Amino acid sequence: MKREGSLHTVFEETLGAVDRISRTPRGTLRAEEYGEVTSVGHGVARVRGLPGVRSEELVRFPNDLLGMAFNLEPEEVGVILLDEGPGLAAGATARRTNRVLDVPVGEGLLGRVVDPAGRPLDNAGRIRSAARAIIESPAPAIIDRAPVTVPLSTGIKVVDALIPIGRGQRELILGDRQTGKTGLVVDCMINQKGKHMICIYCAIGQRSSSVAKVIADLREHDATSYCIVVFAPGDAPPGQLFIAPYAAMAMGEYFMRKGLDALVVFDDLSQHARAYRELSLLLRRPPGRESFPGDIFYIHSRLLERSTHFRPELGGGSLSALPIIETEEQNLAAYIPTNLISITDGQIYLTPTLFQKGVLPAVDVGTSVSRVGGKTQLPAYRAVAADLKLSYSQFEELEVFSRFGTRIDEHTRRTLARGRAVREALKQPLYDPLPAAEQIAILLAATSGLFDDLPPEKVAAFSGGIRRLLPVEMPGIYDLVDSGKDLDAASREALIAVARKALNGEWKPLKP
Ligand code: ATP
Ligand code: MG
Numbered sequence: 379m380k381r382e383g384s385l386h387t388v389f390e391e392t393l394g395a396v397d398r399i400s401r402t403p404r405g406t407l408r409a410e411e412y413g414e415v416t417s418v419g420h421g422v423a424r425v426r427g428l429p430g431v432r433s434e435e436l437v438r439f440p441n442d443l444l445g446m447a448f449n450l451e452p453e454e455v456g457v458i459l460l461d462e463g464p465g466l467a468a469g470a471t472a473r474r475t476n477r478v479l480d481v482p483v484g485e486g487l488l489g490r491v492v493d494p495a496g497r498p499l500d501n502a503g504r505i506r507s508a509a510r511a512i513i514e515s516p517a518p519a520i521i522d523r524a525p526v527t528v529p530l531s532t533g534i535k536v537v538d539a540l541i542p543i544g545r546g547q548r549e550l551i552l553g554d555r556q557t558g559k560t561g562l563v564v565d566c567m568i569n570q571k572g573k574h575m576i577c578i579y580c581a582i583g584q585r586s587s588s589v590a591k592v593i594a595d596l597r598e599h600d601a602t603s604y605c606i607v608v609f610a611p612g613d614a615p616p617g618q619l620f621i622a623p624y625a626a627m628a629m630g631e632y633f634m635r636k637g638l639d640a641l642v643v644f645d646d647l648s649q650h651a652r653a654y655r656e657l658s659l660l661l662r663r664p665p666g667r668e669s670f671p672g673d674i675f676y677i678h679s680r681l682l683e684r685s686t687h688f689r690p691e692l693g694g695g696s697l698s699a700l701p702i703i704e705t706e707e708q709n710l711a712a713y714i715p716t717n718l719i720s721i722t723d724g725q726i727y728l729t730p731t732l733f734q735k736g737v738l739p740a741v742d743v744g745t746s747v748s749r750v751g752g753k754t755q756l757p758a759y760r761a762v763a764a765d766l767k768l769s770y771s772q773f774e775e776l777e778v779f780s781r782f783g784t785r786i787d788e789h790t791r792r793t794l795a796r797g798r799a800v801r802e803a804l805k806q807p808l809y810d811p812l813p814a815a816e817q818i819a820i821l822l823a824a825t826s827g828l829f830d831d832l833p834p835e836k837v838a839a840f841s842g843g844i845r846r847l848l849p850v851e852m853p854g855i856y857d858l859v860d861s862g863k864d865l866d867a868a869s870r871e872a873l874i875a876v877a878r879k880a881l882n883g884e885w886k887p888l889k890p
Contacts, residue, residue, distance in 0.1 A: 415439070415470045416454065421615035422660040423457045425472045431455055434514070436475040440465035444495065445472070446479060446617060449661045456661040458617035460495060478514070481625045482507035483632035488576070491593065491607040494622040499609060511632055513624040517683035524689045529754040530641065530698050533569030533811020534562065536741045536804045539763040539821055540770070541726055544754035545575075545639050546687025546696035550718050552703040552710070553728030557740050559702045561808050562726070563643045564592055566700065568599045569811035576633045576640040577601075580608045580626035583619050583649030599809060612649070619653035627684050630697045634686075637693030642685065646702035647678060651714045668713045679721045710745070724748035738805055744771040756814055758858070761865040762821040766800070773797025792830070799829035802837035815852075815859040816845050822870065823877035832881075843880030851876045 413427025423445055431437065437445045437457050443466050449456030457472065460479075481496030486507035491500040498505055526544035543549045553559050567577040579596075581589045589609050596602050606629055610622040623644050633640040644650070651674055658671035666672045678701075685699040703718050708729060710719070719725055724747045732740035755763070773793060780786055780794060803824035806812070812820075820841045823829060829837050848855065852872055859865070865873075 411474045413455065413472045415466070415468055415472055417468055418459075418466055420656070420660055421459050421462070421617055422657065423459055423466065423472070425455045425457055426453070428455050428472060428474055431474050434478050436477055436479055438473045438475050440470050444479075446621070448657070449663070458620065458657050458661075459615045460617045460621065462615050478512055479621060479625075480510040480512045481628055482509070483511045483629050484509045487606045487629060488604060489602045489606075491609060493614075494608060494610050494618045494625045496625065509632065511628040513621055513628045515628065515631065515684065517680065518686050518688065522689055522692055523686045524694070525753070526687050526696075526750045527754055528639075528687075528696070529751070529756060530566075530575075531569060531573070531814060532562075532566040533813075534565055534739060535806055535812060535817045535821065536739060536743065537562075537566075537726060538755075538814065538817055539759055539804075540743055540767045541724065541741070541746045541748045542751040542755040542759070543698070543724075543748055544687075544751040545698050546685065547724070547748070547750050548682050548685050548699040548701070548722040549748060549751070550701055550703060550722040550725040551728070552705050552715055552718070552725055553740070554705050554708055554730045557728040557730055557733050558738060558808075559704070559728055560588070560592065560645055562728070562739055563645065563700050563702065564595055565809055565811055567596065567605060567641070567643065568601050568809055570604065570641065571599070571601055574639060576604050576606070576630070576638060578606045578608060578626050578630050578640065578642045580623055580642060580644050582610050582622050582644060582646060583612045583653065584609075584645060586611055595809060616653040616656045619650060620657060623647070623650055623681055627681060627697075627699075631684060634688065634695035634697040635693065637688075637695045639696045639698075641698045641700065644699070644701040646704055647718065648702075648704040648714060651678070670713060674714070675717050675721075678717060682721050723750045736805075737801060738807070743767060744774060756859060757862060758814065758818055758865040761870055762818055762825050766821070766825065770797065770800060773800070795830045796825075796827060798834060799827070799832070799837065800824045802834045803829060803841060805838065812845070813856055813860075815856045816848055818859060818865070819844050819848055819855075819873050819876060822873050823880075826874055826877075828874070828877050828881060840877075840880050843883075844877050847876050847880050847884070851879070 411428055411430055413425040416424045416426050431447045433447060433450055435447045437447055439445060441463060443461040443463055445457035445459045447455050448458045482505045484507040486505050490498060490502060490505060493499055526546045528545040530543045530545045531538055551559050551562060570577055579592060593607060596605055608622055608626045610618040626642050630640040630642045651670060654674060654677060655670050659665060663671050682699055685697045687696040688694055701718060703715050705715055727742045727745040728740045729742045776793060803820050823844060
């Protein structure tokens with residue numbers, strides 16, 4: 379049986395290719411094609427027939443189960459399954475739909491939890507949305523893009539001060555398992571409250587319990603009204619895991635094209651790559667490095683290229699992306715991490731070493747970088763962050779050296795004390811994002827040496843004191859910093875005075 383040939387012969391030769399002749403509303407005849415499933419297994423079905431099916435076309439099985447035509451071979455079609463269920467077995471009928479997968483998009487999704495095909499998972503009724511978008515769309519042309527100029531504030535001191543991210547940027551978050559990757563992005567999503575940013579959390583291959591926790595955390599911090607959760611569980615067919623990030627991107631693009639700002643988080647793309655590898659191997663595509671198919675770079679780059687910042691004439695919307703990658707044994711040079719590092723505009727690296735030492739968030743400042751966000755950082759940060767990254771990295775090296783028991787001079791001792799104070803000041807618990815002004819006040823106190831002689835465990839308490847005094851002593855500083863003004867000498871002095879007041883205990887600790 380051949381798939382080539384004239385339409386007529388294809389119909390004749392192919393097993394029952396024309397299923398039925400139906401009438402369209404305008405009264406013309408329409409032929410529908412169907413095929414027969416020859417085998418089903420591990421999320422892939424092989425179908426004989428469907429002579430005219432196109433790549434990535436949706437295929438419908440009995441009980442409205444969906445699949446996506448992926449491998450078009452002369453003898454059969456390899457279909458990746460988006461659903462599994464009874465009725466899907468050898469001998470079942472597969473019908474063409476003449477369309478590619480699309481998902482509902484729009485404001486109706488806010489506050490909802492959906493699967494990668496946009497079907498609700500949260501018992502809150504059907505999705506009210508008038509618009510739908512195809513999950514794959516070409517990346518915006520270079521000419522339509524504007525430079526990244528507006529900060530995407532995460533509320534996390536170490537990120538906003540040292541590795542600033544901009545709206546429209548793609549920043550990779552990578553680290554071994556259990557290093558706080560999910561915590562960091564959820565923190566960032568919580569911090570977007572009141573900042574006119576729509577957040578889409580795309581969970582790929584996660585356990586339901588972890589995603590339930592993220593949703594509960596978002597709910598607890600009153601963040602669901604501007605968030606969408608797209609969830610492809612680990613036990614779903616790999617096809618769902620594969621399409622999930624594209625669907626989430628399509629939902630984000632809707633807002634970007636309307637001129638709004640959106641953020642998509644992919645937690646995580648390692649699972650996505652694994653699902654794609656599984657599908658490719660099942661479809662007998664040739665494996666390459668680490669058994670991943672040759673186009674794995676392409677599937678991730680075409681996904682992340684869709685995130686950008688539009689020119690003002692096109693509405694000026696932006697779509698930022700925070701893909702997460704799980705490394706193994708801190709190996710940044712593995713295939714998928716290096717691919718993603720080269721696709722994105724920077725990375726935040728979380729290490730288990732710092733995590734175990736209790737330096738949380740466990741961001742390795744020396745290995746992390748933001749290639750475009752620096753230009754978007756609020757100018758007031760310059761007062762504290764200008765050379766902080768370099769001096770902090772130097773301190774880390776010096777600290778390793780000083781462990782050998784070498785005798786150190788007074789200057790080195792002070793450098794070490796300052797570095798330790800800054801490290802303490804950069805620590806931050808989960809879900810406690812800080813406004814920029816408070817971050818600057820705390821870091822200014824640390825870099826000016828106010829924390830140098832404090833026992834490390836006291837730094838958090840005094841930072842809390844600064845945070846409580848600041849709105850009382852300098853209520854105007856919040857707007858001054860957010861409006862993009864530089865910190866003048868007077869405000870700088872005033873901030874240090876507030877920090878001194880906090881050190882002198884002129885604040886009341888909150889009752890636990
Ligand atoms: P996984 O690899 O399982 O996805 P992960 O890297 O996403 O893990 P998280 O789940 O975010 O890591 O965090 C792991 C644990 O560390 C959680 O129990 C979380 O509460 C804790 N944790 C993360 N960040 C912080 C922080 N800044 N302060 C205190 N605890 C934290
Ligand atoms: Mg996680």
